[in-house]
Amino acid sequence: MKWVGITGSIGSGKTTVSSFIEEQGYPVIRADEVARLITQKGSPGLSCIEQEFGPGFLTKSGELDRLALSKLVFENSLQLKKLESLLHPLIQKHVREWRETQRSLGQKLAFYDIPLLFENNLKAHFDSVVCVVSDEEQIIKRVMARSRLSRSEVLKRLSHQVPTMEKVKLSDYVIENNGSLKELKRKVLKLLRDLHIDHHPQE
Numbered sequence: 001m002k003w004v005g006i007t008g009s010i011g012s013g014k015t016t017v018s019s020f021i022e023e024q025g026y027p028v029i030r031a032d033e034v035a036r037l038i039t040q041k042g043s044p045g046l047s048c049i050e051q052e053f054g055p056g057f058l059t060k061s062g063e064l065d066r067l068a069l070s071k072l073v074f075e076n077s078l079q080l081k082k083l084e085s086l087l088h089p090l091i092q093k094h095v096r097e098w099r100e101t102q103r104s105l106g107q108k109l110a111f112y113d114i115p116l117l118f119e120n121n122l123k124a125h126f127d128s129v130v131c132v133v134s135d136e137e138q139i140i141k142r143v144m145a146r147s148r149l150s151r152s153e154v155l156k157r158l159s160h161q162v163p164t165m166e167k168v169k170l171s172d173y174v175i176e177n178n179g180s181l182k183e184l185k186r187k188v189l190k191l192l193r194d195l196h197i198d199h200h201p202q203e
Contacts, residue, residue: 007117
């Protein structure tokens with residue numbers, strides 16, 4: 001089974017690309033969804049966060065206050081590293097188990113939508129890496145439109161990520177997302193064809 005990482009900056013369109021891939025019948029797992037799963041109410045991940053950061057980052061109902069925690073870690077790189085060191089082993093364990101399940105089901109391709117692939121030096125874990133890129137102004141507008149973040153907060157989050165040009169150099173495939181959804185879908189279908197050709201060079 002070919003294991004493919006999908007990455008890119010926040011707001012670049014990774015989720016849309018991975019949704020198009022799923023529509024074509026391929027299995028996709030998303031780091032953001034796994035992070036939510038392992039920090040849900042009553043989970044070991046949430047207990048770790050409470051022990052490390054204190055009960056102030058839980059809501060009255062005992063769930064993670066994601067907005068408060070994200071504000072803390074994106075204003076303090078040491079706190080961000082602390083959070084990542086707590087959650088990454090739990091995320092990686094869940095993803096490993098999911099990947100093995102897909103392999104046992106006989107899947108030819110499986111995809112992992114992971115924003116911080118290069119930041120966490122995970123390229124060697126994948127057979128191929130796809131980077132979704134978009135103009136910075138497009139990114140800022142998209143993130144501001146879907147969140148409660150200001151322009152300066154979006155720029156701060158981008159500053160914690162590997163620059164786009166560096167990601168492009170390190171990737172095997174690049175999908176540019178500055179046009180329409182129809183255009184993006186056409187690029188995704190081409191990517192899937194290319195991945196199959198690479199996976200079956202004899203065909």
